[in-house]
Structures are given as C-alpha cells and as structure tokens.
Amino acid sequence: MLDFILDNKPVLVGLHLGLAILGIDFAIWVLGELVANVTSNKRIKYAAVGSLVSFCLSWLIGGYYYVKYYGPLVKPQILESTAPWAHKVAMEAKEHVFLFLVPIGLTLITLSLLRMDELKKLNLKQHFMALTFLTVSLGLLIGLAGYIISASARWA
Amino acid sequence: MNKLKFVYISSISASFTIGLIALITVSAELSPGFKDMLKGWTGHHWVSKSWLTVIIYAVCALLCYLHCKNRKVGELWAQKSIDALIFTTIASTTLILAFFIRHS
Numbered sequence: 001m002l003d004f005i006l007d008n009k010p011v012l013v014g015l016h017l018g019l020a021i022l023g024i025d026f027a028i029w030v031l032g033e034l035v036a037n038v039t040s041n042k043r044i045k046y047a048a049v050g051s052l053v054s055f056c057l058s059w060l061i062g063g064y065y066y067v068k069y070y071g072p073l074v075k076p077q078i079l080e081s082t083a084p085w086a087h088k089v090a091m092e093a094k095e096h097v098f099l100f101l102v103p104i105g106l107t108l109i110t111l112s113l114l115r116m117d118e119l120k121k122l123n124l125k126q127h128f129m130a131l132t133f134l135t136v137s138l139g140l141l142i143g144l145a146g147y148i149i150s151a152s153a154r155w156a
Numbered sequence: 157m158n159k160l161k162f163v164y165i166s167s168i169s170a171s172f173t174i175g176l177i178a179l180i181t182v183s184a185e186l187s188p189g190f191k192d193m194l195k196g197w198t199g200h201h202w203v204s205k206s207w208l209t210v211i212i213y214a215v216c217a218l219l220c221y222l223h224c225k226n227r228k229v230g231e232l233w234a235q236k237s238i239d240a241l242i243f244t245t246i247a248s249t250t251l252i253l254a255f256f257i258r259h260s
Binding site for chain 1: 159160162163165166167169170173174177178181200202203205206209210213231234235238239241242245246248249252253256257259260
C-alpha cells in the first residue's frame with residue numbers, strides 16, 4: 001500500500017493537496033467557533049490539532065514528492081516552458097512559506113487550550129482570530145501557488 | 157505551568173523560527189556556498205530548512221521556557237507575542253515573495 005502511494009505521482013499530489021485543504025478547513029472551523037463565541041473550547045482544541053496534523057502530513061507527502069519527482073522531472077519542464085516564473089517565483093515562495101504553517105499551527109494549539117471566558121478576560125480572542133485568519137490566508141495563498149505550478153506543468 | 161506561558165513561549169518561538177527561516181532562505185539564494193552547505197546536511201536544501209524549522213522552534217521554546225520558568229507571564233506579554241508572530245509572518249512572506257519576484 002505504502003509503495004503504491006510513494007510510487008504514484010498523482011496520488012502523492014492529491015494527498016498533499018487534500019491534506020492541505022483539510023488543514024485550511026480545520027483552521028476555518030476554529031475561526032467559526034471563535035466567531036460563534038462557543039463556551040467550551042473542546043471543539044476548538046480538536047480543530048486546532050486537526051489543522052496542525054493535516055498540515056504536517058501534507059508537508060511530509062508534498063516534501064517527498066518535491067524531492068523525488070518534482071525536482072528531477074517537473075522543474076526542468078517548467079523552466080524550459082514559456083512560464084519559467086511559475087517555478088522561480090510560485091514554487092520557490094510556496095515551498096518556503098509552507099514551512100511557516102507548522103510553528104503557527106503549534107501556537108494555535110496553545111491558544112486553543114484557553115477557554116472562551118479566559119480568552120475574553122485576557123483580551124486574546126481577537127489575537128487568536130487574527131492568527132487563525134492569517135493561517136487560512138497563508139494556506140489559500142500557498143494553494144494558489146500550487147495551482148499556478150500545476151497549470152504551468154500541464155501546459156508546458 | 158499556566159496556559160498563558162505556553163501561548164507566549166510558542167508565539168515567540170514561532171516568530172523567531174519564521175524570521176530566521178526567511179533570512180536563511182534569502183541568504184542561501186545569495187550565497188551558493190551556504191546553499192551547498194544546507195544541501196550537504198540532508199541531500200536537499202529544502203529538507204535541511206524543514207529540519208531547521210523544527211530544530212529552531214524546539215530550541216527556542218526550550219530557551220523561552222527556561223527564561224520564563226520562574227517569571228509570571230502577563231496577558232500583555234501574550235498579546236504582544238501574538239502580534240509579533242503575525243507581523244513576522246507577514247513580513248517574512250512578503251520578503252520571500254519579493255525576493256523571488258526580483259530574482260526571477
């Protein structure tokens with residue numbers, strides 16, 4: 001099973017993308033719970049952990065694909081195409097900005113440990129929301145970069 | 157340890173990690189020798205940066221923990237540390253994007 005996944009490029013890309021979307025969805029869930037002012041932080045905790053785990057798995061799978069297949073097979077194709085900037089800008093920025101999601105995800109988990117009344121009392125709710133919104137925005141920006149890279153590879 | 161300390165330690169460690177990774181990334185692009193050194197550690201410069209992300213965060217969290225061990229972390233500290241994380245993330249993302257646009 002593992003060999004099938006590791007040898008299958010479309011499956012690796014699909015898992016990388018799917019898990020990243022899941023990570024963004026979990027972060028949106030956290031944001032929704034905060035907007036809804038829920039009294040219990042139980043679901044916020046689960047969603048924050050879910051977001052980090054999804055981003056980490058996406059990181060591992062995407063990293064494996066990037067090193068094993070993208071570098072030797074896809075990158076030269078894009079660089080020789082009419083849109084070499086898809087690698088030089090989109091991929092270079094994406095692969096590095098993705099690394100930011102893990103430390104941010106860990107911080108979201110620490111914030112999720114605080115109950116809603118504690119968040120309000122400590123004036124941290126708005127900060128928590130801003131950081132979660134930033135996580136979602138970064139995730140979407142990385143997703144856009146991924147689309148540009150895939151499109152340029154397909155049309156190269 | 158109170159929960160506020162966790163928030164503070166993680167925010168500061170994350171800010172430091174993100175800022176440093178952005179600087180390492182730009183420095184490696186400007187210095188082929190440095191990039192080769194990163195590549196030499198794991199076989200790929202990006203894999204080395206991935207490990208560095210984990211290591212820098214962990215070391216920074218440990219140092220912050222030792223620093224805060226016998227100190228009380230107030231709400232203002234926690235608020236400022238999250239603000240710093242948000243600022244560092246936006247600044248680092250902008251730096252990386254601007255750098256690669258300029259050097260493409």
